[in-house]
Structure formats: C-alpha cells, structure tokens
Amino acid sequence: MIEFRAVTKRFPDGTVAVDALDLVADSGKITVLVGPSGCGKTTSLRMINRMIEPSDGTILIDDLDIRSANPAVLRRGIGYVIQQAGLFPHRTVLDNVATVPMLTGWGRRRARARAAELLELVGLPTAMGRRYPAQLSGGQQQRVGVARALAADPPVLLMDEPFSAVDPVVREGLQDELLRLQSELGKTVVFVTHDIDEAIKLGDRVAVLREGGRLAQFAPPAELLARPADDFVASFVGRDRGYRALSFVGADGLTVHPLRTVAVGDAVPAVDEWSLAVDPAGRPRGWLPPGSAADQLTEDVLVPGGSLYTQGGPLRGALDAALSSPAGRGAVVDADGKLAGGVDAAEVLALLSAQRDGS
Amino acid sequence: MEDLVKYLGNPRNQDAVLELLVVHARLALVPLLLGLLAALPIGWAAQRYRRLRAMVLGASNVMYTVPSLALFVILPGLLGTKILDELNVVVALAIYTAALLVRPVVDALDALPGHVLAASTAMGYRPLRRALTVELPLAVPVLAAGVRVASVSNISLVSVGALIGVGGLGQLFTEGFQNSYNPPIVVGIALTLALALVVDLLLVGTLRLLTPWQAGRPTARSAA
Numbered sequence: 001m002i003e004f005r006a007v008t009k010r011f012p013d014g015t016v017a018v019d020a021l022d023l024v025a026d027s028g029k030i031t032v033l034v035g036p037s038g039c040g041k042t043t044s045l046r047m048i049n050r051m052i053e054p055s056d057g058t059i060l061i062d063d064l065d066i067r068s069a070n071p072a073v074l075r076r077g078i079g080y081v082i083q084q085a086g087l088f089p090h091r092t093v094l095d096n097v098a099t100v101p102m103l104t105g106w107g108r109r110r111a112r113a114r115a116a117e118l119l120e121l122v123g124l125p126t127a128m129g130r131r132y133p134a135q136l137s138g139g140q141q142q143r144v145g146v147a148r149a150l151a152a153d154p155p156v157l158l159m160d161e162p163f164s165a166v167d168p169v170v171r172e173g174l175q176d177e178l179l180r181l182q183s184e185l186g187k188t189v190v191f192v193t194h195d196i197d198e199a200i201k202l203g204d205r206v207a208v209l210r211e212g213g214r215l216a217q218f219a220p221p222a223e224l225l226a227r228p229a230d231d232f233v234a235s236f237v238g239r240d241r242g243y244r245a246l247s248f249v250g251a252d253g254l255t256v257h258p259l260r261t262v263a264v265g266d267a268v269p270a271v272d273e274w275s276l277a278v279d280p281a282g283r284p285r286g287w288l289p290p291g292s293a294a295d296q297l298t299e300d301v302l303v304p305g306g307s308l309y310t311q312g313g314p315l316r317g318a319l320d321a322a323l324s325s326p327a328g329r330g331a332v333v334d335a336d337g338k339l340a341g342g343v344d345a346a347e348v349l350a351l352l353s354a355q356r357d358g359s
Numbered sequence: 360m361e362d363l364v365k366y367l368g369n370p371r372n373q374d375a376v377l378e379l380l381v382v383h384a385r386l387a388l389v390p391l392l393l394g395l396l397a398a399l400p401i402g403w404a405a406q407r408y409r410r411l412r413a414m415v416l417g418a419s420n421v422m423y424t425v426p427s428l429a430l431f432v433i434l435p436g437l438l439g440t441k442i443l444d445e446l447n448v449v450v451a452l453a454i455y456t457a458a459l460l461v462r463p464v465v466d467a468l469d470a471l472p473g474h475v476l477a478a479s480t481a482m483g484y485r486p487l488r489r490a491l492t493v494e495l496p497l498a499v500p501v502l503a504a505g506v507r508v509a510s511v512s513n514i515s516l517v518s519v520g521a522l523i524g525v526g527g528l529g530q531l532f533t534e535g536f537q538n539s540y541n542p543p544i545v546v547g548i549a550l551t552l553a554l555a556l557v558v559d560l561l562l563v564g565t566l567r568l569l570t571p572w573q574a575g576r577p578t579a580r581s582a583a
Binding site: 104 | 472480481484485488570
C-alpha cells in the first residue's frame with residue numbers, strides 16, 4: 001500500500017505542482033493518476049521513489065516512511081517504467097533487463113537467467129535478448145522496459161505514461177498484456193497517463209487530478225463515468241461517457257438469436273434478408289446483402305461486418321456490435337471466435353433499462 | 360629523389376629515423392591519454408555544475424591559445440625539469456589535449472538522452488556508477504570525434520618540440536633545415552602524415568570495438 005499524506009510539492013520558482021494530496025494506492029491493485037498536463041501526476045509518481053522530494057507531507061510504502069530509506073536502495077525495490085522505455089542503448093536487451101539484479105549484486109549469470117525468464121513473461125522470444133534496443137520496435141522496447149522494471153520482483157511498480165509513444169494498435173496490445181501480467185503478479189501499480197480511456201481500461205481506481213496538483217476525484221472507473229464529482233471531472237471524462245459506462249455493465253440475460261448463415265465457397269440462392277457468411281471454422285467473414293446470389297460465394301461480394309461481440313463481455317461490446325453491423329443485428333462469437341448468434345440493439349437497451357429498474 | 364634514396368639507404372639513418380618515429384608516437388600518444396583522463400572528470404564536473412561550466416570552458420579556450428613554443432619554454436621553470444626533458448613536451452601536450460577535449464566531454468554529456476538518465480536513476484544507480492557505466496559509454500561516440508582531432512593536433516605539435524631539442528620527427532626538419540638538405544624533411548613529413556593516419560585508423564577501430572551497439576548507424580564524424 002502506498003499512502004500520500006498531505007503531500008505538497010512547490011518548485012523553487014513558486015509553482016505548486018502537487019497540492020496537499022491525500023491518496024491511498026491499494027496493494028495488488030492498479031491505481032491510475034490521470035489529468036491534463038501540469039496536474040502534477042508525474043511529479044506525484046516521482047515522489048514515490050524519491051526522484052523528487054516533497055516540500056511537505058509524508059509518503060508511506062507499507063506504513064514505512066520513504067524518507068527512512070536510502071534513495072538508491074529504495075529505488076531498487078520499486079520497478080519503474082518510463083515513457084519511450086528509457087532503455088540503455090549501449091546494452092543488449094538481456095543486460096537491460098538484468099540491470100537491477102546486477103545492481104543488487106546477484107552476479108551476472110543469475111541475473112541474465114532471470115532476465116531471460118522475464119523476456120518470456122512479457123511475450124518476447126529469449127533470442128531477442130542478444131539484440132540492442134535500437135534494433136527493436138517501439139512496442140517491443142516498451143515490453144523490455146516492463147520486463148526490466150519487474151526483474152528484481154519489486155512489490156511496487158511505477159509506470160509513467162509508458163504506452164504513450166506507441167501507435168494505438170500496439171498500445172492496446174500492451175495494455176491487454178499489462179492486465180494479463182497484473183492478474184498473474186498482483187503488483188501494487190501506480191500508473192500515470194493523460195489518456196482517460198487508458199485510465200478507465202487499466203485502473204482499479206482512478207485519481208483524476210486537475211491543474212495545480214489537486215485531486216478532483218478518486219474512484220473506481222465505473223463510478224467516475226456514472227457519477228463524476230464535478231464539471232471538471234465530467235468534462236475530462238469526456239463525451240460518450242454514458243455509452244462508455246456500458247463497459248462496466250454485464251450482459252446477463254441478453255438474448256442471442258440464431259442468425260441466417262451462409263458458408264464461403266457454397267452456392268447461395270437469393271433471399272430477402274441479410275445473411276452472415278462464415279468460414280469453415282465457423283468464424284464470421286462478412287455480411288451478404290439481401291437479394292444477392294452466388295454460384296460459389298467469394299469474400300469480395302461480402303459487406304465487411306461490424307465489431308464482433310464476444311459472449312460474456314460487457315454490454316458495451318454487444319451494443320457496439322449491433323450498431324456497427326450493416327444488417328442491424330450484431331454478430332456474437334464465443335471465446336474461440338466461432339459464431340454464436342446475433343443481438344439486437346433494441347434488446348440491449350431493453351436489458352439495460354430492466355437492470356436499472358431492478359437495481 | 361636520388362638524394363632521398365641515398366639518405367634512406369644508409370642503415371644509420373634508417374635506425375635514427377625509426378627511433379625518432381617511436382619517440383614521436385610516444386610524445387603524441389602519452390599526452391593524448393593523459394589529457395583525456397584529465398578532461399573526463401573536469402568535463403563531467405563542468406556539465407554537472409552550472410557555475411563551473413562557463414569558467415572551465417573559458418579556461419580551456421584560453422589554454423589552447425597559448426603558443427606551444429612558449430609553453431615548452433615556460434614549463435621547465437614551473438616543473439623544475441631540465442629544458443631537454445621529454446616531460447616538458449608531454450605535460451604541454453597533455454594540457455592542450457585536455458583543453459581541446461573538455462568541450463566535447465561537456466557536449467557529449469549534454470547530448471545524453473534524458474529519459475535514459477532518468478531511468479538509470481530510477482533503477483537505483485548511484486552517481487559514480489552511473490557516470491562510469493551509463494554516461495561514459497554513451498558519450499563515447501561524440502567523445503571519439505574530439506579524441507581524433509586531438510590526436511592529429513598532438514602529432515603535428517610534437518614537431519615544434521624540435522626547437523627545444525625534443526621533437527621526435529620534428530628533429531628531421533631542423534636537421535634538414537640547418538644542413539640545407541631536403542631528404543630528412545621529406546621523410547619527416549611523410550612519416551608524420553603516416554603516423555597521423557595510422558593513429559586515426561586505430562582510433563576508429565577502437566571506437567567500433569567500444570560501441571557495438573552503434574553498428575549500422577552512421578558513425579560520429581570528426582569535426583576536423
């Protein structure tokens with residue numbers, strides 16, 4: 001558990017970066033600090049490992065005042081992932097990951113063996129350990145950064161906008177990877193971002209900070225979307241928050257209808273409704289418009305489908321699948337990507353109001 | 360040309376020239392190493408402490424403008440050495456090398472990527488270990504450019520030492536000049552150039568060895 005008690009940071013030029021911050025980051029959870037630039041989120045993070053010293057107040061890690069520890073020793077027990085990864089360009093990937101174990105005196109052989117394990121843990125081939133950081137893509141570098149932070153198995157992990165320098169597709173992969181890692185490792189993570197969507201996706205609790213380093217709201221993401229504390233939070237959380245709140249609503253009781261399907265490669269007669277084309281494995285490939293016929297159905301006559309809703313996911317996915325489908329009915333797949341049926345937008349909304357009335 | 364062949368054909372001349380070449384290399388390279396070793400901590404401190412920076416950079420500029428001959432003549436008085444002592448040349452050239460290299464050291468440290476340094480602090484490096492194992496290796500490419508300039512500068516400056524009697528190949532120039540006899544001068548020039556070239560190649564090779572992580576990137580070019 002990391003506890004901020006009335007922590008203030010004033011810089012010599014008089015700017016107040018953090019103003020009397022009280023915050024508790026629970027053990028084993030991801031706490032996200034989010035806010036516009038100048039809200040003191042990075043300053044707050046860097047005070048935890050004493051890269052910046054507070055002007056006032058106290059920070060405790062597991063009830064121990066961080067000022068009682070030697071800064072270098074304290075830092076070796078706190079994983080840190082920085083924007084752009086901050087890898088050492090002159091060391092191989094393996095030696096980068098082995099950094100903290102080496103600093104704490106593990107010995108080269110053991111540190112490297114541990115580093116190799118970590119590369120595997122973050123989903124990189126061990127052979128990549130021999131390369132230099134410049135030979136890796138941005139996403140791979142960021143994974144190495146995470147592996148390096150975890151190398152000495154620190155209970156606390158600080159992440160400073162770690163995924164902001166990679167493109168959106170890679171970023172999403174890295175976020176999913178982090179959640180998977182966290183479910184295995186259960187670290188106490190403090191994560192800084194300016195991206196509210198990232199905060200909502202990753203955070204067990206999200207602290208929204210405003211300019212001048214004041215805490216505007218500290219709540220689980222669903223609550224942030226449903227009940228923003230004030231106008232600042234509401235506007236920061238942004239548009240579509242009603243829709244985005246559906247990410248936290250379960251889909252129990254949603255009716256899944258059978259869909260009319262056709263198989264790619266088959267002879268298809270014309271019918272007056274939309275049909276969903278599936279491949280031999282039963283995975284949706286696209287929609288066949290009403291009135292279309294084919295002697296041998298090929299994929300190029302298909303209308304690309306909308307998003308797919310994976311069974312068991314939150315309502316947001318179901319509604320999006322229905323809204324984005326050209327047929328007006330969203331395709332539902334099981335965990336293996338095999339078609340399970342279709343959902344209607346109206347039924348999603350009906351289920352939502354039923355849940356609201358029931359609760 | 361005939362004279363040259365005759366001059367080089369004499370085994371006594373061969374031995375003498377070879378010995379001068381060895382002396383020349385020693386007089387140029389020992390100060391190069393000493394100057395570099397001095398420039399590293401001075402540059403590191405100058406880069407770290409804002410107030411020191413202007414002072415150190417100013418002083419290094421001034422040092423480099425002191426004429427070499429004057430320094431060769433003054434140093435025996437300051438060091439208590441004999442006027443013909445090799446040490447005078449070594450110390451003088453070490454001072455020049457240090458003066459020449461302080462700025463590249465500062466520039467190289469300035470150019471280190473901030474996120475890498477922040478990461479090293481966050482990993483728990485202490486300042487000295489960080490300087491030696493992170494900052495120094497990363498500064499090598501920029502530093503190497505400075506060292507290459509300094510090596511050429513030293514190799515040419517050693518010749519001036521001939522005027523006080525310690526000058527390696529430079530003594531071939533004074534000898535040839537005094538006797539109005541060209542071959543030693545030609546040999547001296549050729550060997551000075553060859554020495555500069557070989558040393559430069561060695562430095563480039565060393566740079567490659569020290570920076571395997573830079574393979575495939577454009578190498579830092581000498582500013583000379």
